[in-house]
Amino acid sequence: xxxxFQWILFAFELLCLTSPILCDSIKxxxxxxxxxxxxxxxxxPVKLYEFSTQHNQTLEMAFMDVAPTGTPNNxxxxxxxxxxxxxxxxxxxxxxxxQAGYRVILPDQIGFCKSSKPDSYQxxxxxxxxxxxxxxxxxxxxxxxxxxxxxxxxxxxxxxxxYPANVTELVLVNPIGxxxxxxxxxxxxxxxxxxxxELKSNxxxxxxxxxxxxxxxxxxxxxxxxxxxxxxxxxxxxxxxFTYNQAQTTDMVLTQPxxxxxxxLKTKTLLMIGDQDNTAIGKAWSPPDVQAKIGHYxxxxxxxxxxxxxxxxxxFPDLGHAPQIQEPDTFHAALMGWLTx
Numbered sequence: 001x002x003x004x005f006q007w008i009l010f011a012f013e014l015l016c017l018t019s020p021i022l023c024d025s026i027k028x029x030x031x032x033x034x035x036x037x038x039x040x041x042x043x044x045p046v047k048l049y050e051f052s053t054q055h056n057q058t059l060e061m062a063f064m065d066v067a068p069t070g071t072p073n074n075x076x077x078x079x080x081x082x083x084x085x086x087x088x089x090x091x092x093x094x095x096x097x098x099q100a101g102y103r104v105i106l107p108d109q110i111g112f113c114k115s116s117k118p119d120s121y122q123x124x125x126x127x128x129x130x131x132x133x134x135x136x137x138x139x140x141x142x143x144x145x146x147x148x149x150x151x152x153x154x155x156x157x158x159x160x161x162x163y164p165a166n167v168t169e170l171v172l173v174n175p176i177g178x179x180x181x182x183x184x185x186x187x188x189x190x191x192x193x194x195x196x197x198e199l200k201s202n203x204x205x206x207x208x209x210x211x212x213x214x215x216x217x218x219x220x221x222x223x224x225x226x227x228x229x230x231x232x233x234x235x236x237x238x239x240x241x242f243t244y245n246q247a248q249t250t251d252m253v254l255t256q257p258x259x260x261x262x263x264x265l266k267t268k269t270l271l272m273i274g275d276q277d278n279t280a281i282g283k284a285w286s287p288p289d290v291q292a293k294i295g296h297y298x299x300x301x302x303x304x305x306x307x308x309x310x311x312x313x314x315x316f317p318d319l320g321h322a323p324q325i326q327e328p329d330t331f332h333a334a335l336m337g338w339l340t341x
Contacts, residue, residue: 061131080148080156085230093324112245148175187286189250189251191244194247198234213320273298278320
């Protein structure tokens with residue numbers, strides 16, 4: 001009997017190794033509030049996509065699955081978060097889309113927020129896109145309206161290049177990767193150096209960065225919830241792994257440019273740009289002459305829109321890196337106007 005069981009177990013492990021998606025699963029119940037180093041309360045129930053990846057590691061990808069609250073339009077919107085953001089930062093946009101009839105999927109990428117913080121993982125935009133496609137596949141979702149912000153915009157671009165048949169519309173909200181910082185002179189920084197910087201993050205440093213970049217040197221007390229959400233993870237139960245994953249993803253976005261591939265995007269694309277944004281990965285450790293020439297979104301938006309065939313550009317002259325948070329009514333009117341035109 002024991003030998004038979006061992007053979008069954010071996011066969012199952014071999015099946016999972018050769019066809020990992022057959023062993024993927026969705027967990028919907030008994031999800032702890034303090035999950036993978038984050039005890040922030042999410043606006044909708046958290047579910048887990050459990051899957052095997054990179055040397056047969058089993059990881060958990062947290063996500064929210066929001067049902068339409070208006071008349072269903074049989075469409076699904078997938079919203080991808082930025083590097084200093086999580087699924088809940090799309091809260092207001094998800095509500096608007098659900099009211100318009102969309103099913104809305106809000107994942108936390110591996111290494112972020114309530115998802116697994118792996119000790120050993122090769123982070124790439126391709127890997128994160130592959131993970132996200134696995135989630136859509138197990139949910140039975142064939143096509144999406146893909147909305148990506150910041151790093152999530154860079155990821156959404158890569159996803160659209162890898163899976164063009166699965167993206168009906170692409171919306172990029174102040175995406176990073178509109179320029180190749182490395183080619184423009186940003187020095188490469190070792191992971192341990194980036195990690196040391198991440199380990200020093202706290203409420204004060206996070207707020208100072210967000211105030212100068214995301215909200216154009218203004219501050220609304222409602223922004224504090226997002227600073228605290230992030231600070232909570234930096235000092236949570238998996239802080240050591242989270243901060244190292246953050247260093248890894250900094251290296252990922254610096255060394256894996258997408259800007260050269262914008263001309264081959266085939267998806268109908270909307271580019272939404274807060275012109276006051278000055279985000280540029282590596283600016284903080286670059287020489288002054290390099291700092292001066294990178295991160296000019298009032299210029300980059302127009303340049304990239306010209307590169308993407310048939311794209312639409314909507315600019316917000318007075319807004320920064322997070323227009324959907326800074327002025328949600330203005331942002332959502334523009335977004336829904338384009339989606340329904």
